[in-house]
Structure formats: C-alpha cells, structure tokens
Amino acid sequence: MHFPTFTYLALTSVAISSAVPPLGYDRRVLRDIFDKRENNETTSSCLTEAALTTKAPKINPWAGLAPEENLAVWNLLHDPASGLNLTDPTEAKLTDNYVFWVDALHTNKSDVLPYLDEGAPKPSKYARAIIFEGGKAEPDSQEYMIGPLPVSAETTIEKLDYMYNGGSGGSVPFNARYFDGPRSTATDPLIASIMSNISDITAALFQGAAYYGSTDERSNLTLTSGTPLSFDGTSAFRSIMFRFPGPASYMTPLDFFLLIDCTGTDASLYFLKGFVTNEKFFPTIAELRAAFEAGELAMEYDQTLDADWALVDYKPELGVRDLEERLAPSTLEIGGKRYKLDEENRYVEYMGWSFYLTFSRTLGIMFYDIKFKGERILYELSMQEATAQYGGNQPKAANTVYHDTYYQLGTEMGSLLEGFDCPWGSTFWNITYSSYNTTEVNTNSICIFETDMNFPLARHRTGASNDYGFSNLGSVKGAALIVRAIATVGNYDYMFDYSFHMDGSLEVIVRASGYLQSSFYYPDQGKFGPRIQQATQGSLHDHIVTYKADFDILGTPNSLQVSELKAVNQSQPWFPELGTFEQMEMDIHNMQEEQQFNYAANNQAMYVVLNPNATNAWGEKRGYRIVPGRSDIHLSTLNSPWSLKNSEFAKSHLAVTRQHDNEPFANSVQNINLPWKPQQDFSKFFDGECVDGEDLVVWFNLGMHHFTRSEDVPVTLYTEAYSSIVFAPQNFFDRAQDGDLLNRRWVQIDDEGKMTFEDYGVGLDVCPIVLEEPTELLGGVGEL
Known part of the structure; x- marks a missing residue:
C-alpha cells in the first residue's frame, strides 16, 4: 500500500514528484486524489481550494436557455395549435418540416442598459429556433423567435427577420440550408x-x-x-x-x-x-x-x-530527450485563488475587473459588461466567426471555405484536461445547450485560472554613485486571469483565451492545432503547399477569426481616434545649422463614418476608442487603445466566388460601425452556402452613418496565413498558429495601474551599503498538496 506523499510547492515553478497522475487520467478522479490530505485542519491546497464566491450586481440578462425553458419551447413549437406541422427530427425526410436547433435569442442592448444602469426591469427573454420547412411549396429554412419566456398564454412564435439584411429575413433557400x-x-x-x-x-x-x-x-x-x-x-x-x-x-x-x-x-x-x-x-x-x-x-x-x-501519441522513434521523464513546470495559484465567482450568474471579479459570461451554441463563450475598477470598458466582447479558406488545384481545396458557426462551434467546446489544457487547480465550468427536447452538458468546458506572466508588470533600477550599482530597485509581479475554452470543429482545435491583466489591459488570443485538411500530392503544385507525407500535400489556407468589441468607454458616446505617425520636414530656430530636417509627428483625427479599414503600413497609426466627453486629471480624453498583436491578418482573397459576399467581415483588419440592435452579428449561421446572395451581408452595415461621438462597435480579425509545413504532422502546433490583440488603457487613468499592487518588492541601498527590503506583507507562500500513486486507485487510464 502506498501512503500519501505530502509535498510543499514553493513560490516558483516546481517539479512535482512522479506521483502526479499522467496524461489521460480522469480529472474527476484526480480531484479525489488531490482532496486526500493529512488530517490537519490548518492544511490547505492551491489545487483544491475553491474560488471565493461573490454576488453579481444583477441577474445575468444574457443567460442561455434553462432545460425547462428549452423543453417548454420545444413543446410549444410541436403543439398542433402552433400550425408548424413538425415531424420528429430523428424520423424526418427532406420533404418534412422539423426543428434543426433551438437557442437563446440575444437580448437587445437598448433593453439591457436601462436594466443595468437605471434600475429598469430585467428584459424579457426569448428563444430562437431554426426550422427546416421541406414540406412547403417552396421549401426553405426559416428562423423563428419565441417569447417572452417562460412560456405562457402571452408567448408568441414569430419569424425572426429583423436582424438579417439580405432581403429574405430569416428565410434561407432549401438548397443553401445546412447539409444535415x-x-x-x-x-x-x-x-x-x-x-x-x-x-x-x-x-x-x-x-x-x-x-x-x-x-x-x-x-x-x-x-x-x-x-x-x-x-x-x-x-x-x-x-x-x-x-x-x-x-x-x-x-x-x-x-x-x-x-x-x-x-x-x-x-x-x-x-x-x-x-x-x-x-x-x-x-x-x-x-x-x-x-x-x-x-x-x-x-x-x-x-x-x-x-x-x-496520431498525437508518444513517438519513441524520434529519439529520447534527456530528463523528459520529469513533469514539466506548471502554473499554480500558490497563494490561493484571487478571483471571485457567482457561478449561477456566470459573473467574475478579479483585481478590479468584473464581467459576465454567457454561451451561444454557435459563437461559444461571450463576455458582457466588462468593467475595470467599476467603470465600463466594453458592453460586449464576442467571437463572431471562424473562417477558413483554402487554395489548390483540386476541387475540394479550391472550393472550400468554412464558417465554423455553421457547424455550431460552441457545442464543440469539449472537456478540458487539467494540468495540460489548463493549469492544475483551475476552476472548471460546464456548458449547456439545447438538443431537440433535451439539454446537453459538456462538462468542464470552460476553465478560469490566474497565471504568472513570467515577466514583471513593471521594473526599474535607479543607479547611484555607490559600489552596488543602484540606490533603489522596484519590481511588480505580473499576473493575469485567463478564461479559456477549446472548440474542436472537425479537424481543428481552436483555443480561445481572454486574458485580463493587472494594469487594466485585456488581451484576446486564438490558437489553432489539429489535423490539416490536406490534398493529394503533385510535384508540380508546390505553390499550394509542400509535400508532408508519402502522398500528401499540406493545403495552403487562411484562418480568419472575427470578433465584435462593443466599446462603451464610460458610456455609449464614443469616438475612434486615429493618430498617424508622419515624417515631416521642418526647421527649428535653435538648430540653424540643420536648416530643414525630417522628424516624426502625429496627425490626429477622429473617424467620421462607418468603414472597414486596415492597420497602417509599418503600424504607423494608433487607434483609440475614447469618450470625447471624459478627461483624466491632465485634460486628456480617456480611452482604450487597440494594439495589434501577433499575426493580425485578413482574408487573402477578396473576390473569390466561394466567399464573394458572405465573408465580407473577414476582408479587413478592422471595421467600425454604429451600434444597432438589428446588427448584433457579423454573420448568419447559414450564410456559408450563399456566397453570391448572403442572408447577412456585412458590407451593408456601412451606409455612411456617423460614428464620431456615437455608440460604436469595433469589429476586428485575428488569424494566420497557414503556410503549411512538415511540422504540421501529426498536428499543427499552438506555438506557431497563434494570433492576438490587446486593448490597453490610453490616458484612461492618471497614471499606470500598478501602484496599488502589493505583490512587489522595493529594495534600497544607501551609500554605506545598508539594504532595506520591503515586501509589503506578501511573503513567500507555500502550497501544500497531497498526492498519491494513481495506479492502484484507478486500475489504469480513465476516460474524460
């Protein structure tokens, strides 16, 4: 019999003993293992400690359908009195009418803001349903809205047409409907x-x-x-x-x-x-x-x-790496969890941040009412579409454009593996979605954790005329809260990270791993990708992931300020010997009309969403800068017949529009089969409306031009297929937001070499963990 091993994990990354269960063990059993600890009431573990609870200031108005709401909607749709003449989907034929899916309908912003800010009643909740109507004289797919909920005598079923601009509302021709x-x-x-x-x-x-x-x-x-x-x-x-x-x-x-x-x-x-x-x-x-x-x-x-x-398994034929048998370092919340949760309302608080989460079967996780230190930055932050377009000299490659919301990306957010997909001790949340008349649960599909950034948030050493080289040194520990989900849509595993940093900046990251959609290899077609196996070519393609950022910087009236760096020739009287010389200056203006646009060449422009009516202590308008990160791209082909008008959102780095309740999404979930006549045409959002001092929305694209390579075998690696963007305070505050952080060190040395060391009461904590050999408990590898 093996007795528990009691291990203390200190401040930095620590090699846990071989008693740590290997990859593949059931995380529920892992929890049981981690929860076995010595009979010591003072002992706690950074792996088992739950986050503190908090109470959301409001009931989540964006919440999805509860199981009882889904069942009631399903029964109402199938009631003969509704007149929809529906067949059970499991028995349906092409000429039948049947429900494809049911989900919550988004809640209009114009209804939510009075509820959040003015004490108005909570907005009514509605469901949306796509019904395939093959039994009609002109068969089609029609979307409906059902509400208000809960279902009562006042609940109606109406065509959901108002948010589509293609000319046919929520109706999609039969030939373009989902291929089920x-x-x-x-x-x-x-x-x-x-x-x-x-x-x-x-x-x-x-x-x-x-x-x-x-x-x-x-x-x-x-x-x-x-x-x-x-x-x-x-x-x-x-x-x-x-x-x-x-x-x-x-x-x-x-x-x-x-x-x-x-x-x-x-x-x-x-x-x-x-x-x-x-x-x-x-x-x-x-x-x-x-x-x-x-x-x-x-x-x-x-x-x-x-x-x-x-296969993504161990390949001994590649050789042996020295010391690889040791467990790799891991992020651990050593001092205990520093975030608070209201799981029922999907509400999170962390180091001044607060926000709500919700979930859509097509878009995945979405964020609302994002505030920092009580001030709203964003009303909504959500993924809108994951597009992939291929190229090749074969029908499948040349013809392929994917919109992953068409495949209900959110429902493919599966269970995450603790210690590998997310750090040990992360908080895991389930997601739920409607499946006909029942509700499906994807367990542990969202993880929340605080991570060490592995670099200080701020640091400076001030020199001095002494033998020690400095008179004072300050360093502030860098950390962030990450909310993560991974959606496996067909061949790719998209990892979505939302990182809330200590300084008030917010980073959005997407990574792609998984199998290439490959083509048969021909030596004369290298322009479409290299040979990666015996008869396999890696197919060239783009990944474009479109996001919506509905900024509300201290209110809805916002502007998008552009500061362009320009090289100008000028003279200055105190440099008479130079005559006219070149230097840089900023040309500053606000965008006036809705438009799609790209980052300036050489990144010589700064884009800031600001409140024109709010200034900081120095009289500067308060705002947030849009900072391009790694691999911010747009679609390479702008006039392909396969993505002619249904992928307009993917064809620029950025776009800005006026916020409207009838323009909640960049795309529709059945748009992919309508490239020439889309149900939702994003280009129609740009109709000359003013965006200066208005409620505006910024749409942005992340992604990667996938230049395929042999190292995509067996799967593409997250290290390379990686794209990001940062929203960072720009004069939003009077100074950097690091002065109120206690996780710092302040070191001073006087001329005589006497050192004072201030830790502000935050010492070197330890993390006690109880681990056992898992093999006798599990009897082998478990299942997720």
Whole structure:
C-alpha cells in the first residue's frame, strides 16, 4: 500500500514528484486524489481550494436557455395549435418540416442598459429556433423567435427577420440550408450507384479501395465534401473527396473527386457532374473508363494506409530527450485563488475587473459588461466567426471555405484536461445547450485560472554613485486571469483565451492545432503547399477569426481616434545649422463614418476608442487603445466566388460601425452556402452613418496565413498558429495601474551599503498538496 506523499510547492515553478497522475487520467478522479490530505485542519491546497464566491450586481440578462425553458419551447413549437406541422427530427425526410436547433435569442442592448444602469426591469427573454420547412411549396429554412419566456398564454412564435439584411429575413433557400443527415442520406444512393459502377477503377488505382454506399460493409473508403454547397440557393452541389478511413483521415486524401448536383427535395433528380483525378476532368463514367483503360490514370504515389504517424501519441522513434521523464513546470495559484465567482450568474471579479459570461451554441463563450475598477470598458466582447479558406488545384481545396458557426462551434467546446489544457487547480465550468427536447452538458468546458506572466508588470533600477550599482530597485509581479475554452470543429482545435491583466489591459488570443485538411500530392503544385507525407500535400489556407468589441468607454458616446505617425520636414530656430530636417509627428483625427479599414503600413497609426466627453486629471480624453498583436491578418482573397459576399467581415483588419440592435452579428449561421446572395451581408452595415461621438462597435480579425509545413504532422502546433490583440488603457487613468499592487518588492541601498527590503506583507507562500500513486486507485487510464 502506498501512503500519501505530502509535498510543499514553493513560490516558483516546481517539479512535482512522479506521483502526479499522467496524461489521460480522469480529472474527476484526480480531484479525489488531490482532496486526500493529512488530517490537519490548518492544511490547505492551491489545487483544491475553491474560488471565493461573490454576488453579481444583477441577474445575468444574457443567460442561455434553462432545460425547462428549452423543453417548454420545444413543446410549444410541436403543439398542433402552433400550425408548424413538425415531424420528429430523428424520423424526418427532406420533404418534412422539423426543428434543426433551438437557442437563446440575444437580448437587445437598448433593453439591457436601462436594466443595468437605471434600475429598469430585467428584459424579457426569448428563444430562437431554426426550422427546416421541406414540406412547403417552396421549401426553405426559416428562423423563428419565441417569447417572452417562460412560456405562457402571452408567448408568441414569430419569424425572426429583423436582424438579417439580405432581403429574405430569416428565410434561407432549401438548397443553401445546412447539409444535415437527411440531405446526406438523400445523396448517398446516387453516390453509391456511380461509385459501384467504377469500383474496379478505384480498386486498381487505390490499393483495393472502393465505395458502395455508407451502410455497405464492402465500402473501405470514406467521403467528405466542404462548403459552400451553393452559390445563391438556386442550386446545390457537392464536390466530394474520397479518403482512407481512420482516426487521421484528414491526412490521407486520395486523388479522386466526384462532383454531383443535388438541387431540391427530389433525390431522383440528382445527377453526376463529373470526376476529377490526375488533375483532369471527366464529365461521364464512359470518359473516365476510357482514360483508365488507356493507362492514363496511374497514380505516381500510393497513399499510406498506416495512420500511426498522424496520431498525437508518444513517438519513441524520434529519439529520447534527456530528463523528459520529469513533469514539466506548471502554473499554480500558490497563494490561493484571487478571483471571485457567482457561478449561477456566470459573473467574475478579479483585481478590479468584473464581467459576465454567457454561451451561444454557435459563437461559444461571450463576455458582457466588462468593467475595470467599476467603470465600463466594453458592453460586449464576442467571437463572431471562424473562417477558413483554402487554395489548390483540386476541387475540394479550391472550393472550400468554412464558417465554423455553421457547424455550431460552441457545442464543440469539449472537456478540458487539467494540468495540460489548463493549469492544475483551475476552476472548471460546464456548458449547456439545447438538443431537440433535451439539454446537453459538456462538462468542464470552460476553465478560469490566474497565471504568472513570467515577466514583471513593471521594473526599474535607479543607479547611484555607490559600489552596488543602484540606490533603489522596484519590481511588480505580473499576473493575469485567463478564461479559456477549446472548440474542436472537425479537424481543428481552436483555443480561445481572454486574458485580463493587472494594469487594466485585456488581451484576446486564438490558437489553432489539429489535423490539416490536406490534398493529394503533385510535384508540380508546390505553390499550394509542400509535400508532408508519402502522398500528401499540406493545403495552403487562411484562418480568419472575427470578433465584435462593443466599446462603451464610460458610456455609449464614443469616438475612434486615429493618430498617424508622419515624417515631416521642418526647421527649428535653435538648430540653424540643420536648416530643414525630417522628424516624426502625429496627425490626429477622429473617424467620421462607418468603414472597414486596415492597420497602417509599418503600424504607423494608433487607434483609440475614447469618450470625447471624459478627461483624466491632465485634460486628456480617456480611452482604450487597440494594439495589434501577433499575426493580425485578413482574408487573402477578396473576390473569390466561394466567399464573394458572405465573408465580407473577414476582408479587413478592422471595421467600425454604429451600434444597432438589428446588427448584433457579423454573420448568419447559414450564410456559408450563399456566397453570391448572403442572408447577412456585412458590407451593408456601412451606409455612411456617423460614428464620431456615437455608440460604436469595433469589429476586428485575428488569424494566420497557414503556410503549411512538415511540422504540421501529426498536428499543427499552438506555438506557431497563434494570433492576438490587446486593448490597453490610453490616458484612461492618471497614471499606470500598478501602484496599488502589493505583490512587489522595493529594495534600497544607501551609500554605506545598508539594504532595506520591503515586501509589503506578501511573503513567500507555500502550497501544500497531497498526492498519491494513481495506479492502484484507478486500475489504469480513465476516460474524460
């Protein structure tokens, strides 16, 4: 029997003994292990201590649907009296009406501010539902709003049209609606019929591989098709790529593509458009077979059937690193948690910061009423869309643009692994979302933790004429609170970080890891990416993640000030020998109209959202600067047919608009299949309205041009696929916000060498943890 090991962890990073459970153990069991401690009432652990509780000043007006609210809405929609004629989604066909999903409807800002600031009643709550209406004479997808909630005799079901500007409100043509199970099932007979007719060809070309249908046991290929699947909703198509099945199918594509037309609800009218292989197009089976029999389709490279190289596990063949058997350093909240939570209202307080969280099935976590030291900075901060656009000389790569909200990005925020995805001792919150008439729970999908920044917030050493080189030294410890979630959407794991810094700055970070969507390798197509495996090319693509920042700097009347650095020629009378010389100065002005714009070349412009009616002690207007961080980019292609008008939000670094309740989102969740005639056209937000001294919204893009590389195997690494932005005080205060922080050291040395050392009562704390060998308790590796 192993007895508990009592370990003290000191101030800096500490190597915990091998008794720490390895990667893969159930974090619930880990909690049990960490909670086993010596019978000592004075002992506490930085890993098990819960955050202090607080009470939100208001009930969260942005909260999602409670399970009972979702069920009541579901029952109301399916009540025959509602007249929607709905079928159970699990039994639905293309020609049925059925609910796709239900979520909370955003709450209008014009209703929330009086509630927050003026004591008005809490705004009414509404749900939104997307219903596929295949049973109509002109089938479509229609969005509805249901409320007020809770459901009562006053609750109504109305079309949700007001927040879409494409001309058809909440209605999307059938051909552009989400490609769900019934649509996939409807196309499979045609695909199976075509592929069965050429099974001898695919078997000869691809090591015995063939496709006979999704349910046929003889099929040893899988298929995939990206988006968009339509241009304007008048027709629908699929550009299908075949792959070897397995956990890393994204990395084992084949050089074989099937193009079909799948317009409308009558699957008997679907038809073949052609095949692509060997970089050639064949409109018919007969033409493909003729080329095959002429020996024109031989593969130069065979795709690997072994997927072990693409798994994220230990690869001993790469060699052994000295001391790697030791656990790596970790961030620990040694002094105890310094943040407070109201979990019911999803409300957080930390070192002067306060904010609310909510969750959307499409957008993930969203932040509201962000304040620092009691003063509002932002009304809303939220991710709006995660776009990826590819390039290539093959149908799947050339045709692919993803909007990840289409795949309900928020629902893919899965469980986080303590100690690896988030530090040991983090606070974990669940997320919930509606799934038909029930409520799904993704456990431990949000983590909150305070982290050491690994650099001081401020530091300075003042020199002196003594033998010690300085007379005083001040250093302030750097720390931040991070709220994190990771969404695995298909092949990518997007990590979303929101970092609240001690100085009043707020940093937004996104990282991408996961499998590349790759292409079959051709030596003459290196302009689209390098060879990364036996027959695999890394496909060139952009990741653009669009965010909304609704600034309310001390109120809604705000301006966007631009200070451009310019090189000017001038003379100054005290330098007569220079005559005219060049130096820099600022050209300062406020943006007057809504517009999309890019960062100035060489970053020679500063953008500040400020309150024109509020000044600091020195008479300077109080504001927050938009500081570009790492890899702030926009979409490379501005006129691609695949993203012509439905991705306008991704085509500039920044944009500023006037806030309107009917413009809550940059995109719509079904916009991807409407690149030529979008349901929501972001470019229409810019209609000449004044933004100077108005309630304005800043939209910004993070992301990365993904120049693929061999080191993307097995998966892309977070260290490189990383983008960020910072909102930093700009004359918002009278001085830097570090003087009230006790976590600092002040050292003075007089001329005689006498040192005084001030720690302000914050000593070198320790963190007692009880750890046990997990193997006897767990009996092996657990599951998340």
